[in-house]
Structures are given as C-alpha cells and as structure tokens.
Amino acid sequence: MEKVTHETLPSGIDLACVEIPGRHAVAIEFRILAGTAHEPDDALGIARLIQETIDLGTEKYDGRALSDAFDEIGASHGGWVGREASAYTCLVLPEFLERAIELHAEFIRRPTFPDDKIEVAVELTRQEWTALQDDAHSLADKLIGTQAYGKYLGRHSLGEPESLDKIDRKHLLDHWSETYHAGRMQVTAAGAFDTQHLVDLLETHFGGFGATETAGREHFDVTFDAVRVHHNKELEQQQIAIAFPGAARTGEDYHVQRVMLGLLSGGMSSRLFTEVREKLGLVYWVSAWGECPRGSGMIFLGASTTPDRCDVTYRTLLREVDRLSEDLTKEELDRAVNGLVAKIETQGDITRARCGQLAEDLFHFHKPMDRKEKIAKLQAVRVDDIHSYLDAHPRDALSVVTLGPRVLEGSKVAETSSTGGPQS
Amino acid sequence: MNDPYTLHTLENGLRVVIEHMPDVNSAAAGFLSHTGARDEVPELAGVSHFLEHMCFKGTEKRDWHQISVDFDKLGSIYNAFTSADRTFYFGWVPMASVRDQIEVLADMMRPALPEADFATEKKVILEEIAMSKDSVDHVAFDFVLERIFEGHALGWPVLGYDNTVGDLTRDQLHAYHQERYAADNMTLIVAGNVDPGRIIAIAEELCGHWKPGQKKSERKVPEIRSGIANRVVDRFNQHVIVMSFPAPGANDPMHETAEAAASILGGGNSRFYWNIVQKGLSPSASCFRFDLADCGLTLLCAQTDADVDGVEKLADALRKEAHDICQNKVRPEEVQRVKNKRRTTLAVEGESPYHRLVQIMDDVDYRGAPRTVDQRLAAVEAVSVDSVAEFFQRYPIDGDGYLIGVGPREWPNCK
Numbered sequence: 001m002e003k004v005t006h007e008t009l010p011s012g013i014d015l016a017c018v019e020i021p022g023r024h025a026v027a028i029e030f031r032i033l034a035g036t037a038h039e040p041d042d043a044l045g046i047a048r049l050i051q052e053t054i055d056l057g058t059e060k061y062d063g064r065a066l067s068d069a070f071d072e073i074g075a076s077h078g079g080w081v082g083r084e085a086s087a088y089t090c091l092v093l094p095e096f097l098e099r100a101i102e103l104h105a106e107f108i109r110r111p112t113f114p115d116d117k118i119e120v121a122v123e124l125t126r127q128e129w130t131a132l133q134d135d136a137h138s139l140a141d142k143l144i145g146t147q148a149y150g151k152y153l154g155r156h157s158l159g160e161p162e163s164l165d166k167i168d169r170k171h172l173l174d175h176w177s178e179t180y181h182a183g184r185m186q187v188t189a190a191g192a193f194d195t196q197h198l199v200d201l202l203e204t205h206f207g208g209f210g211a212t213e214t215a216g217r218e219h220f221d222v223t224f225d226a227v228r229v230h231h232n233k234e235l236e237q238q239q240i241a242i243a244f245p246g247a248a249r250t251g252e253d254y255h256v257q258r259v260m261l262g263l264l265s266g267g268m269s270s271r272l273f274t275e276v277r278e279k280l281g282l283v284y285w286v287s288a289w290g291e292c293p294r295g296s297g298m299i300f301l302g303a304s305t306t307p308d309r310c311d312v313t314y315r316t317l318l319r320e321v322d323r324l325s326e327d328l329t330k331e332e333l334d335r336a337v338n339g340l341v342a343k344i345e346t347q348g349d350i351t352r353a354r355c356g357q358l359a360e361d362l363f364h365f366h367k368p369m370d371r372k373e374k375i376a377k378l379q380a381v382r383v384d385d386i387h388s389y390l391d392a393h394p395r396d397a398l399s400v401v402t403l404g405p406r407v408l409e410g411s412k413v414a415e416t417s418s419t420g421g422p423q424s
Numbered sequence: 425m426n427d428p429y430t431l432h433t434l435e436n437g438l439r440v441v442i443e444h445m446p447d448v449n450s451a452a453a454g455f456l457s458h459t460g461a462r463d464e465v466p467e468l469a470g471v472s473h474f475l476e477h478m479c480f481k482g483t484e485k486r487d488w489h490q491i492s493v494d495f496d497k498l499g500s501i502y503n504a505f506t507s508a509d510r511t512f513y514f515g516w517v518p519m520a521s522v523r524d525q526i527e528v529l530a531d532m533m534r535p536a537l538p539e540a541d542f543a544t545e546k547k548v549i550l551e552e553i554a555m556s557k558d559s560v561d562h563v564a565f566d567f568v569l570e571r572i573f574e575g576h577a578l579g580w581p582v583l584g585y586d587n588t589v590g591d592l593t594r595d596q597l598h599a600y601h602q603e604r605y606a607a608d609n610m611t612l613i614v615a616g617n618v619d620p621g622r623i624i625a626i627a628e629e630l631c632g633h634w635k636p637g638q639k640k641s642e643r644k645v646p647e648i649r650s651g652i653a654n655r656v657v658d659r660f661n662q663h664v665i666v667m668s669f670p671a672p673g674a675n676d677p678m679h680e681t682a683e684a685a686a687s688i689l690g691g692g693n694s695r696f697y698w699n700i701v702q703k704g705l706s707p708s709a710s711c712f713r714f715d716l717a718d719c720g721l722t723l724l725c726a727q728t729d730a731d732v733d734g735v736e737k738l739a740d741a742l743r744k745e746a747h748d749i750c751q752n753k754v755r756p757e758e759v760q761r762v763k764n765k766r767r768t769t770l771a772v773e774g775e776s777p778y779h780r781l782v783q784i785m786d787d788v789d790y791r792g793a794p795r796t797v798d799q800r801l802a803a804v805e806a807v808s809v810d811s812v813a814e815f816f817q818r819y820p821i822d823g824d825g826y827l828i829g830v831g832p833r834e835w836p837n838c839k
Binding site: 076236304342 | 491492497499500516517546549558559704706767768
C-alpha cells in the first residue's frame with residue numbers, strides 16, 4: 001500500500017514522499033529553488049557553474065573522493081539547472097539511502113569551490129557554448145526561450161560568454177550562500193523506505209542548514225516578445241520555433257492545455273504528426289509542447305525541414321492549431337485523454353518517474369496532488385473546453401524564431417552575433 | 425528464484441519469449457526482426473530503415489491513420505528502431521491492453537506498402553537524412569563506420585544515402601520484406617504482468633499463419649580496418665576525434681568485462697573524466713562500445729573547439745590514458761565501483777517492463793536466450809582486475825587502430 005507524506009521539517013525543508021513497498025530502489029531529489037532567473041545580471045551562468053563545481057571539493061572530500069564515495073554505494077546521481085530551480089537527483093538501493101543523503105548534504109552544505117576547478121568549469125562551459133552552435137535544435141530552443149520569456153526566465157543555463165569570464169570564486173560563494181539553504185529546499189522521494197526514517201535522516205544531515213524561512217517561491221514576470229526573427233546559419237535543415245503564452249500549471253485550464261497538446265502532438269495520430277509529417281511529408285521531426293514556470297505557461301511549436309519547405313511548414317503548424325477550433329471530434333478528444341491517462345498509469349511503474357511527479361507537484365502547488373484527481377480532471381475535459389482554451393490563448397501575437405539559410409516570410413533578420421557564439 | 429521466462433516456438437518458426445513480472449501494472453510487447461543495414465546490398469542502402477517506417481503506413485486491415493489511432497487509443501508508449509543488425513517495434517501499455525497492443529504490432533509486421541504513402545514517406549526519410557547531416561556527432565559516427573568497415577554493409581549509414589533512398593522502389597521494399605520478415609526470422613517478446621499461456625495463444629492466433637523463410641542468409645563477418653582519415657566540415661565548430669580498435673562481439677564471454685573496461689576508462693567518474701574533461705581539454709571525452717553479435721569496436725571519442733595544436737594535445741591525452749590502461753592493471757576499487765553502479769542499474773531496470781523488454785531483446789538476439797537479473801548480476805560479479813587485464817591484452821587500444829577526425833580542422837594529417 002502506497003503512503004504519501006508531506007511536511008515541512010524543522011530544518012525548513014519542504015518534504016514530499018511516497019513509500020512504495022516492493023520497489024527495489026529509492027529515488028530522491030534535492031531541489032534548490034534557485035535557477036537561472038535568480039542569477040545576478042552580471043553573473044549569468046553562475047547557477048550552472050555552482051552545480052558543475054559544487055561536488056568537486058568539500059570540507060571532507062576532494063571531487064574524486066566524493067565521486068568514489070557515491071560509486072561505492074552504486075548510486076546513480078546527477079543534476080540539472082532550470083529557469084527557477086537547480087536539482088540534484090539520485091537513485092540508490094534502499095540500504096544505501098542514508099549514505100546517499102549524507103553525501104548530498106556534504107556537497108550541498110559544505111562545498112569549497114576550489115579555484116582550479118572553477119577555472120576548468122568556466123573553460124568547459126565556454127566550449128559547450130561552441131558545441132551549442134553545432135546543435136541546431138538546441139540552439140533554436142535557446143533562441144526561442146530568450147525571445148518568448150524575456151529577461152529573467154529567458155536566460156540560458158550556459159550564461160553568456162562575456163559574463164562567464166568575470167565569474168570567480170567569490171561570486172560562486174556569495175551566490176551559493178544566498179540561495180543554498182534549507183528554506184529554499186524541496187526534497188522528494190519515492191520507493192522502498194520508511195518515511196519516519198527518511199525524515200530523521202534529512203534532519204540529521206540538513207538540520208541547521210541556513211535560514212529555515214521559506215524562500216525562492218516568487219514568480220518571475222514573462223516579458224513576451226511577439227516578433228519573428230530569423231538567424232542565418234549554414235544548415236541542411238531550417239529550424240522553426242513558435243511560442244505563444246499558455247496556461248500556468250496551477251491555472252484552471254491547465255488540464256485543458258495538456259489535452260490540447262496531446263491532440264496536437266501526443267502520439268502518431270495527433271494533428272501535427274498526421275498533417276505535417278504523414279500527409280505532407282514535410283518533416284521528420286515536429287512537435288508541440290508546453291512549459292510552465294511558476295505562475296505562467298508557454299506553448300511551443302517546433303519543426304525542422306529543408307529550407308524550401310520552411311514557409312509551408314510554418315503555415316501548416318499554425319493552421320493545425322487553429323483547426324482544433326473547427327473540426328475537433330469527441331472521439332479524437334477521448335483518444336488524447338485516454339493516452340494521457342494510460343501514460344500516467346504506465347509510468348507509475350518507474351520509481352524515478354514517481355519521484356519526479358511529486359517534485360513537480362511540490363514546486364507548483366506546494367503539496368502532493370492526488371493522481372486520481374489529476375486523472376479525473378483530464379477526463380472532465382470536453383470539446384468546448386478546447387475551443388474556449390484556444391479563444392483565451394490567441395495566436396495573433398506570436399514569438400517566432402527560424403534558424404537556417406532561408407528567411408521566413410515576414411521575419412526580420414537578426415544581427416550575425418545573435419546566436420551568442422562563434423560564427424560558423 | 426523461479427525462472428520467470430517462458431520460451432516457445434510456433435510451428436512456423438516464430439519465437440515467443442515472455443517474462444512474467446507479477447509486481448507491475450503494465451506490460452511491454454515487441455516484435456524483433458533479425459534484419460538491419462548489414463543485410464542490405466549497396467544499391468538498397470537504407471531499405472531496412474525505410475521498411476520500418478513503412479510498417480506504420482498501412483496493412484490490409486488498417487490504413488496508416490488507423491494504426492496511429494489504435495496505438496494512441498491504448499495510451500501506448502511506442503516506437504520502432506532500426507540498427508545495423510536488427511529492427512524492433514514495441515509498445516508499452518497498461519496490462520489490460522496487452523492483447524490489443526500485440527494485435528496492432530502483429531498486423532504491422534505484414535504491411536501493405538501502399539504506393540502513395542511510399543512516395544510521401546520517402547520525403548520524410550530524406551528529411552531525416554538531412555537532419556542527421558546537421559549533427560557533427562552523426563556525421564562523425566557515419567564517417568567512422570564508413571572507414572572502419574569499408575567494403576562491408578556495416579560501412580553505410582542505417583538511414584542510407586540520399587541517392588539510394590531516392591531511387592528505392594516499392595517493389596524492392598516488398599521483396600526485402602518477404603525475405604527478411606519471415607516468421608522464422610522474427611521473435612515476439614513480452615514482459616509484464618501477463619499470463620504466459622495466454623500470450624502464446626495470442627501469438628498462435630495472430631501470427632500462426634505467417635510463412636517461414638525460403639532461404640537462410642548468412643552474415644559475413646566484417647574485416648575491421650585500421651588507418652588514418654579526416655573529413656573537413658567547415659560549418660561545424662567542434663572537431664571530433666575518434667580512435668577505434670577491434671573488440672569482442674556482444675556474445676563473447678568477455679562482453680561484460682569489455683563494458684566494465686569502457687566504463688573505467690571513459691564512463692562517469694572515469695579516467696577520461698578526471699584526466700581529460702576535468703583538465704579542461706574537452707567538454708566530453710568518452711569510451712564506448714559498438715557491439716554486434718560477431719564483432720565489436722572500442723571507440724575513444726572526444727571533441728574540442730581548439731586549433732590543430734589543441735586537437736593534437738587532446739589526442740595525446742586520449743593516447744596516454746589508453747596506453748596506461750593497457751600497460752598497467754586497473755585498481756580493484758575501479759572495478760568494484762563499476763560493479764556497484766551496474767547492480768543499481770539492473771535492480772532499477774528490473775522494475776520496468778519496457779527496460780526488461782529491451783534487455784530481453786538484446787539477450788535473445790545476441791545470446792540466444794534471456795538472462796534473469798540475477799544471471800546478469802552474476803556476469804557483472806565475474807569481472808575482475810585480471811579479466812580487465814586479459815581483455816586489454818587480447819584487444820589492445822594502444823596500437824594500430826583507426827584514427828579519425830571530423831570537423832573544421834585539417835587533423836589528423838593523412839599525407
């Protein structure tokens with residue numbers, strides 16, 4: 001029998017966990033509510049630099065010894081930096097949970113940020129900037145993010161080359177001191193463990209970790225730039241990225257949005273796949289997806305195609321969104337809903353996925369959300385709700401990026417340095 | 425531990441492999457066709473992959489749209505892929521839908537190959553080829569295989585070339601399907617909370633009428649070449665270095681040792697990570713294996729945006745690590761760390777029907793039968809300092825291999 005718990009610990013940690021007896025592992029996530037949006041204007045990229053160096057030296061271990069310690073318990077661990085948070089994730093056998101928490105506490109609480117490691121991290125980040133120029137899809141993703149979200153939420157985790165060069169150990173220590181403390185931490189766990197034991201471990205290892213007051217929950221404003229910008233680049237395929245504002249995760253029409261995205265891009269019978277790829281053969285890759293920073297939402301449409309098909313692909317993408325207002329059937333809607341529900345059930349068999357779902361709940365709702373309730377909300381969506389959603393989220397002011405050799409009709413051409421890296 | 429597997433062969437030769445997983449709520453099913461790019465002739469390069477696409481484009485019973493609709497109705501997590509030596513179609517669904525999932529997949533294995541959809545799909549595949557040309561990693565990997573397996577089918581990309589795909593006809597595709605998708609060249613694999621007897625009955629009902637093949641084709645073991653080559657591609661910013669060496673195939677008893685050796689040298693917390701990446705020489709340096717049933721490669725890879733001198737410095741660093749690991753035994757703790765990580769991975773993957781499906785596919789295709797998680801763990805436990813040393817003695821990576829560079833620099837110098 002699964003047991004879900006949510007509580008704020010005396011240390012200030014916001015904890016949500018689900019005991020799932022019979023599982024062979026425990027997935028745990030330590031989320032720090034500090035992402036790229038929280039970076040100082042003159043130190044863009046610092047959140048990721050902290051993450052890249054935080055486990056390369058602590059009061060007790062050097063980087064290699066810490067990695068060895070994780071390997072001794074066979075932990076699969078990693079991390080990511082997002083717009084509003086940074087996270088450290090770990091998958092471990094149940095008997096090693098305590099050691100895994102102890103090791104996370106060691107580097108999250110007591111990093112030393114050795115100068116030589118910072119120097120290397122800056123150099124590697126610079127090289128990753130260059131590598132980004134060789135990855136057309138990721139580059140287009142970066143460009144549309146900047147354009148659609150604006151100053152704070154539109155930042156890229158790699159920062160900017162000019163600001164990276166200025167970041168030193170003091171910057172890292174200052175930003176870490178300001179943003180890494182228990183009141184900014186959300187911890188989630190799923191799998192085979194005892195909740196009280198988990199609570200005790202977290203309090204033992206994170207008790208007294210800085211301010212206990214909750215922080216980092218503020219919303220950042222989206223400053224949406226409704227422009228079409230083309231970035232010249234020598235490529236075989238043209239990258240197309242379109243964005244328009246959508247619903248927040250906590251918004252009443254969020255579940256309608258999920259279904260709408262399922263209708264557009266949920267499976268091979270979805271509209272974009274069917275119309276853009278299967279009927280017209282315009283693309284290999286086409287997709288629609290949503291992102292939800294806290295308190296806001298953004299819908300993206302993307303495709304890559306050979307340059308002479310760019311304009312028709314662009315028009316077809318938008319037409320398919322509009323067409324949902326015209327000829328959506330109940331059968332099609334039910335299929336999209338059933339698909340979403342089945343995937344929730346199927347992925348419930350993955351311990352790591354369960355932990356990830358809890359983490360998202362905590363991030364947006366400050367509490368775990370009932371899975372059955374989520375499913376019921378999806379199942380309650382009707383055709384009229386999709387129409388209302390599309391009326392409420394018009395596509396008359398879009399943010400568009402194209403990347404490649406052909407200028408999309410009606411676009412302005414960006415300055416040559418606008419991809420932010422070396423020219424190819 | 426009870427054997428969770430049920431193995432069965434239908435009269436027509438179709439193999440059925442089932443793993444019963446009583447603790448999960450879902451099931452994954454897949455059809456493996458033992459065919460891939462290495463089974464193609466040069467003028468049909470890309471036909472295996474094209475056929476994979478066309479299996480989604482209609483059958484006698486369903487048109488392409490109905491196939492998509494039926495997958496999506498089930499809420500399936502589904503896809504297919506083609507490699508050098510296999511093509512696999514799969515779907516992962518809540519356990520109540522497993523029969524419907526197998527039915528859709530089985531229907532697809534007998535495609536109608538409609539002419540009109542053939543022409544449209546050709547455009548999609550040409551877009552896929554164009555997309556791969558925008559990735560320095562894809563361009564580099566294709567070039568590596570082209571040189572190492574020159575003159576052999578393993579030397580061309582799974583996607584094929586613009587001209588071979590462009591020239592392909594529907595009749596050629598049909599003939600290839602007849603030969604390669606015969607019942608006795610295929611395996612149905614199911615993992616999840618299922619009743620094995622019922623799955624066999626479903627297989628009989630849906631696939632029992634499939635015909636066995638008329639002839640058995642033999643695969644030619646490739647010659648693995650050595651040398652030096654570069655491909656200058658000015659529009660990329662990163663220069664990719666690959667050093668390639670012969671290695672055992674996936675069905676070799678040393679396979680697990682080979683995996684461990686690659687991990688020690690170029691996995692996470694590896695020698696490459698600390699001595700190359702963390703020295704700032706490259707944002708990514710790795711050692712990975714390309715393995716098929718009858719042959720394999722150890723590939724040392726890294727990339728940099730540095731000038732020619734910087735590329736040479738990076739290559740020297742790779743060579744130094746390769747030399748060290750061949751000449752000196754690895755430390756016991758390095759071996760133990762790899763084992764520990766594998767143990768966790770196997771335990772976690774053992775929870776998921778999809779992961780089990782893929783593992784079983786690998787075992788069935790390369791080793792003839794599935795291995796339980798415990799058997800896989802035993803293979804991991806057998807790796808030792810001495811077995812790693814023996815591996816590098818038999819398959820050294822500090823001698824002649826193939827040295828390849830792809831990117832904006834004129835490196836290596838091939839003159």
